[in-house]
Amino acid sequence: MFSYLVRRVAIMLPTLVLVSVVCFVVIQAAPGSFTDRYLEDPRMGPEAVARINAQLGLDRPLYEQYLRWVGGIVTRLDFGYSFFANRPVSTVIGERLFWTIVVAGVTMFFSWLVAVPLGIVTALRRNGFTDAVASFIGYVGLAVPDFLIALLLIALVLQAGGTQVGGLFSPRYIGAPWSWAKLLDFLNHMWIPILAIGTTGVASVMRQMRANLLDVLNADYVRTARSKGLTERRVINRHAVRTAINPLVSMLGLSLPELINGTIIASIVLNLPTIGPLLYDSLLAKDQYVAMSLLLLASLLLMVGNLLADVALAWVDPRIRYD
């Protein structure tokens, strides 16, 4: 197992280097420059813009800009500087990390909480009425983009005279110390992102669970368990579901990068203080080190998630051994 882990981590490094090169090239290839924002302002002459380019190192050759950035990461864990916020990228990303993890964690938790039982039920009642209804809702959820659901929910809330039309809190609770009232206000806001972002996840997890369970239900050992005279409940819970859930573990691992780029548009529509909108803004403004660091982070999370999933699989499924 240990040597397997070492091998996997060793493969990640060159992949990350490749990803960083691709990120850099993609961002450089986009039209415009960070300093375009200065052009219309009457205060800014062309000389002033040239001076800012020099301050930011944008006048240096591209390979030099790239090497400096990578060098900073390798030697000092310094992800560069946000041109826009005049401070290190790590602090810019850091102040959004908490709510990003909370929002992603809570929505994922709820979508799994709904999806896994639904998947089991629809597999057991295969082609029945419940299956048809749940599958229909699942497919609609999968087909409708999350931001559209978000917009519809906002319109509904407005129609009903509600005030929670985006954000995580009512204005007066933002920055206030935690209290029961604040928690209640948070939950009152949070159900919209849970529904909007979670619905998409529900469908795929549910379908996956349903398919896995159907496979397992036809397996020999399930028939054996039944013929031993075990109760149907015990057969399903102890024998079938435990095996059927294994592939979902790898799905969980793969969804780690969604922390960053999974819900950009929904986060913008719902006005959530998460990393998604930051990535969007930095790409538009060509705040290159912020954008590149976020893209790099997303690919790192994907690889780490993959690795964790594989390790977890080995742990939950005795049939899998890596050595």
Add this chain to the structure above:
Amino acid sequence: MPRNRLTTLVTALVLAAWGTALAQPKVVDYPNLGMTPATVGGTLTFPLADSPPTFLYYAQIDNNTQTLTGVVFDSLVEFNLETYAIEPALAASWDVSADGTVYTFHLRQGVTWHDGTPFTAADVVFTYTQIITNPEARAGDAAQFMFTVDGEQRPVTFEAPDDATVVMTLPAPSAAFLLQQRFPIFPKHKLLPFTVEGGAQQADINNAWPTDTPLAEVVGTGPFMYDSYVAGQKVGLVRNPNYWKVDSAGTSLPYAERLDYLVVRGNEAQAAQFLAGNLAVLNISGAQFPDFKDREVAGADFRVVTSPALFGSPPHVAFNFDDPAFSEVFGDVAFRRAMERAVDRERVIDDVYNGLAEIPGTPTAPADGTFYEDTKPLMLPFDLAAAAAALDELGIKDTDGNGVRNVPSGRDLEFSLTYNADSSTFTDIATILQNDFGKIGVKANLVGVQGSALLSTGLAGDYQAIIIALGNQPDPELRKPIWQPGGSLYYWHRSTQPATPGGEPNFAAMADWEKRIYDIFDQGTTLVDRTARVALYKEWQRLNAENVPVIMIAKPANIAAVHENVGNFVYNLGVIPGYNPVPHYYVK
């Protein structure tokens, strides 16, 4: 509750007795704008389009930083909210020497920074010498204070003969100098370590006051003080009890006890937050107007307020004089005059702005009581038949029978029309123009670009025709780089620009009317006689109307939605230094 009220009462009494007596007050009153004296209290919530990148105005050009700076800091002078005249702010009065080169500002007495430190002339000199004229400050304005006299670069100098006086000495007279002194003034005792005077490098000023700075460090003299900041969500401000403005009843401004700026991205999200009652006021566009007006008529608890706009950006369509394929045609006044007849201004005003726009000036805003010249009689109204006839007369006819006119060289008159695709307003305008041009055999192919890349596309000359909106200001001098031929933003005729930045413009490329406009702006900069200046700029507007360097399309009005519990509302763009009605708003 009674205790709170008592505190407020005591505070008010103390203020009346001491506060206003300490700071030399400025009595402000705008009965013509519908303002009435009010009482102190309540919270107002405004939208902020995004988190501010920094708390230091001079470190980044950004609307959100500018909006917050407007309510936390003061400048030497400010606008009269009604007439746009320049009035005292931190400078209680000033003298100008007879030759117009020495400005002596007498500072308001008893003003303190939010941390209690006295505000003095040293702060003003520090802000000007160490920050504004620092060439490395990303949102500084060093060029404004460097004059070219007899071909030689000479700076404006700043001195503080005593704590209450600032003297600025100019190398040559400058007509708009006073108007330009709306720079927010920053505290020397907090920012000194980031400046050359404090031992740092010039560029270090940009690192001062990032948004993770403790808010007790970020002090101004303005009506509100920073209280809380939650990244990506909210900026909380509290009332400055020692502010120097008072209303006609003697109550010290501002009226609102708290000001919350809610970070809400995007027009739709802001509209939803406003309709849900989470925002007190919201600036809206003509396209949003019908929806809001319907709701108002249906009994919603807000009103929609419209007013003619001085600031704000009227769109125009420009043809690239230096286009490789069509320079002879696009550079011809007769062609542009013909195309002006194919621009349906009335339809844009009715359909795109829902009637909430007016025929623009060329380009001065009609709301500008001083400089606006009514050039409507010189502008050509929409008339496709006349446009077609004018093109025929120029020899631009469809010679090959493919439905598209041919220029004398034989080439089809088919060109790209670049516009800002992020904005539904500009997309609509572009479509209307394309459609009408098509009806007279002129083929325009729409090219949508990102809003942030529009101006750089224009400046790079990478277009054939383009729709751009550039802002109006209360003095043409402030827009000189746009409208003076050879200026850095005179993008439709780039061959007039100097070969090297800062050098002599290319006079050889200029038409006679462009040379005249060049001279007008040159004279306007230094001419102190106001009447003569106004006459010069009126001549410029007539020249623009007759020669259509660009075809002005419409001047949108200001539209805002205001909840019924907000009193004394005056439209506020938020980002104009020295124009700040927020201290007057009160909670009913």
